[in-house]
Amino acid sequence: MKLKTSILTFVIGLFLAMPAFSQGGGQFRVLVFSKTAGFRHQSIPEGVAAVKKLGQEQGFGVYVTEDANQFSDENLAKYDVVVLLSTTGTIFNDDQKAAFQKFVQSGKGVVGIHSATDTEYEWPWYNKMIGAYFLAHPRQQTLRLQVKDKTHPSTWHLPENWLWYDELYEFREVNPAIKVLINADESTYQPAKPMGENHPMAWYHEFDGGRVFYTALGHVESAWKNEVFLQHVHGGIWYAAKGKLPQ
Structure with a gap:
């Protein structure tokens, strides 16, 4: 009986350590990574569920993990896009950082959502890659978002003036090369x-060598049930995977 219990415990532990997935194959494969070493957002489960649903509806594979050991050359080669979903703090060791850099340099894509900019403050490459570091935010409020570029798949559907409620980030060390x-x-x-x-x-x-999309939105749980926001996220993932923009 004890042996059976030990085997069952081992199997369950092995299963939890492996990336969960919503669908295999598809147009491309996405690794959703939501490890936190600082503040943990309550909306992470909603975000994970929403990206899984997008994959099912839009025909791409979604794999989910909070295990940074998945960031190895061999494992990352399976994916086309890494989604950093509200990550915080220092989440990678040196080997994992090297694997992530190689992933980007091989022509793959990265999507950062909300507190992906509140991550890896001691890693200059990451700052340039993600585009900025989080500085501060006020209380959650409604504001006017000005859509400056409607030629990108993440903004095709958006109005020029978008009324939105969220936790609104302010940034430091903004990479001047980003396209707003x-x-x-x-x-x-x-x-x-x-x-x-x-x-x-x-x-x-x-x-x-790679492609990066970032949105500061997505703090509140309700965002992940909003079809307009989900189209915004889907367009960012699609761009990071395919790299296609209108000519």
Whole structure:
């Protein structure tokens, strides 16, 4: 009896250590990584479930893990996109960092959501890759988001003026090479540390051989049930995987 219990415990532990998946194959494969070493957002389960659902509906594979050991050359080769879903703090060791860099340099894609910018403050490559570091945020508020670029698949469907409620990030060490998609209109809410007229909230760029999309939105659980926001996320994933923009 004890032997059977030990075997069962081992099997369950092995299963939990492996990436969960919603669907195999498809157009491309996405690894959703939501490890936190700092603040943990309550919306992470909703975000994971929503990306899984997107994969099922849009025909791409979604695999989910919080195990940084999955960041190895061999394992990352299976994926086309890594989604950093509200990660925080220092989450990679040196070997995992090297594998992640090789993944990007091989032409793959990265999607950062919300607190992906509140991650790896001591890693300059990461700062340039993700596009900025989190600085501060005020209380959750409704504001006007200005959609500056509607030629990107993450913004095709959005109005030029998008009224949105969320936790609104302000940034430091912004990479000047990012291409801003959405800007925060600070005249429509009360910022904690104003950035002025140039206050990016979503962006993309090509970096070190790969493609990166980031959105600061997605703090609140309700965002992950909003079809407009989900289309925004889907467009970012699709860009990171395919790298296709209108000519």
